[in-house]
Amino acid sequence: xxxxxxxxxxxxxxxxxxxxxxxxxxxxxxxxxxxxxxxxxxxxxxxxxxxxxxxxxxxxxxxxxxxxxxxxxxxxxxxxxxxxxxxxxxxxxxxxxxxxxxxxxxxxxxxxxxxxxxxxxxxxxxxxxxxxxxxxxxxxxxxxxxxxxxxxxxxxxxxxxxxxxxxxxxxxxxxxxxxxxxxxxxxxxxxxxxxxxxxxxxxxxxxxxxxxxxxxxxxxxxxxxxxxxxxxxxxxxxxxxxxxxxxxxxxxxxxxxxxxxxxxxxxxxxxxxx
Numbered sequence: 001x002x003x004x005x006x007x008x009x010x011x012x013x014x015x016x017x018x019x020x021x022x023x024x025x026x027x028x029x030x031x032x033x034x035x036x037x038x039x040x041x042x043x044x045x046x047x048x049x050x051x052x053x054x055x056x057x058x059x060x061x062x063x064x065x066x067x068x069x070x071x072x073x074x075x076x077x078x079x080x081x082x083x084x085x086x087x088x089x090x091x092x093x094x095x096x097x098x099x100x101x102x103x104x105x106x107x108x109x110x111x112x113x114x115x116x117x118x119x120x121x122x123x124x125x126x127x128x129x130x131x132x133x134x135x136x137x138x139x140x141x142x143x144x145x146x147x148x149x150x151x152x153x154x155x156x157x158x159x160x161x162x163x164x165x166x167x168x169x170x171x172x173x174x175x176x177x178x179x180x181x182x183x184x185x186x187x188x189x190x191x192x193x194x195x196x197x198x199x200x201x202x203x204x205x206x207x208x209x210x211x212x213x214x215x216x217x218x219x220x221x222x223x224x225x226x227x228x229x230x231x232x233x234x235x236x237x238x239x240x241x242x243x244x245x246x247x248x249x250x251x252x253x254x255x256x257x258x259x260x261x262x263x264x265x266x267x268x269x270x271x272x273x274x
Contacts, residue, residue, distance in 0.1 A: 001079040003086045007135060010087050014137055017046040020085075022138040024129060027051040028068040032144055032173035032181035034081040039170050040142040041082045048085045048136050049078055052094060056102075057124030068186065087136060094131060102127045105153050109246060113258060114149050114269070117236045122153050129154055130161070138165050146172040146180050148258055148271040152246055172270075174200070180270045187266040196268065198231050199261055202238065203272045206257045210240070210274055215251045228261055235261035243273060 004010045014020060021044030023036045041047045051074060058064035071088070078086055103126035110122035133141060143151045155167050173181045178200035179193075188196055202224045209220050217240045224238040238259045240249040249255050258271040 001075070001083050001086060003075065003088060005088055005090065006093060007089070010135060013085055014046070014048075017044075017137075019044040019139040020046050020048045020137055021140040021142065022132070022136045023047075023049045023142050024132050025049060025051055026053045026067065026183070027074050028070050028183040028186070029074045029077050030173075030181045030183065030185075032146065034077055035173045036142045036144055036170050037078060037081040037083050039168065040140065043140045043142070043166075043168065046084045047082060048087060048138075049083045050132050050136065051086065051088045052128070052132070054124060054128040055091065055095075056099065056127055057121050059118055059120065062118075068183065087132075089135075094128070094135075099127060103130055103157060105157060109156060110149075110153055112246065113237060113239060113241075114260065117260065122150070125150055126153060126157050130157065133158075133163060133165055140166045140168060142168045142170060144172060145169045145273075146182065146270065148256060149246060178204075180268070182268065184266055184268060189264065192263050192266065195231070196263060198228065198233070199259060199263075199268055199270050200272075202227050203257050203259055203270055206238065206240065207272045207274045210255060210257075217249050224257075224259070228259075233261040233263055235259065236267075 002013055004013050021040040023040050025033050037047060037049055053067050055064055102123050105122050105126055115122055143154060145151060151169050158165050158167055175181065177197040179197045206220050206224050214220055221238050221240060225235050228235045240255055240257050241247065242249060243254040243256045256271055256273045260267060260269045
């Protein structure tokens with residue numbers, strides 16, 4: 001695996017290839033990330049992973065400075081997973097001047113759910129992803145479905161800008177007890193880790209009710225919120241939405257239930273399609 005840090009070195013490393021398949025990450029990698037790398041490997045003529053902790057998507061009270069940087073361990077895992085090329089730019093490389101131009105996604109898609117609780121988050125995501133797709137000459141980019149709304153926003157951005165990139169979503173990798181793999185799981189105490197699968201269980205209950213014919217979506221959401229609250233969680237939302245556009249749910253359509261909740265100091269997100 002080759003590691004490059006500068007735009008010139010990246011361009012030189014890509015000269016021999018026509019179809020890079022790219023996995024953008026912020027590092028602190030786990031098996032969920034490595035699944036994306038393995039999925040991306042046969043989708044291009046070179047598998048390129050990026051590691052960049054993007055300041056633009058962190059809010060003023062979020063954990064940019066304390067976000068775990070585990071570069072050496074990440075490199076070892078990526079090489080074992082078959083990554084060909086790692087692009088790990090510094091902030092000065094990717095943002096050589098103040099980023100005055102930013103991609104602002106439409107409010108109906110980006111100011112709900114995660115966007116309601118993390119203002120500006122998706123503008124930061126879209127801006128850095130657009131930069132990374134351009135820098136890496138990506139023809140295929142692979143993202144995890146755990147960040148479901150993020151995947152939706154990126155799909156819409158790529159389509160509206162007519163970017164020549166195929167966006168591929170990969171199912172969430174889970175631990176044996178159902179917990180979605182996430183870099184933030186490392187913040188959980190031992191007791192919290194044993195409790196964390198309750199979030200996935202709450203979503204399963206909603207999904208099972210919908211599959212059984214339940215159509216009182218407000219009641220199902222409220223029941224899941226109450227269940228999590230009774231178990232000690234502070235839930236931001238449990239929401240049923242259309243898979244197509246995250247619009248209000250309607251019976252007979254493909255739906256997804258999404259949730260975000262805090263367990264102690266750790267905020268976890270998850271979702272289930274149905």
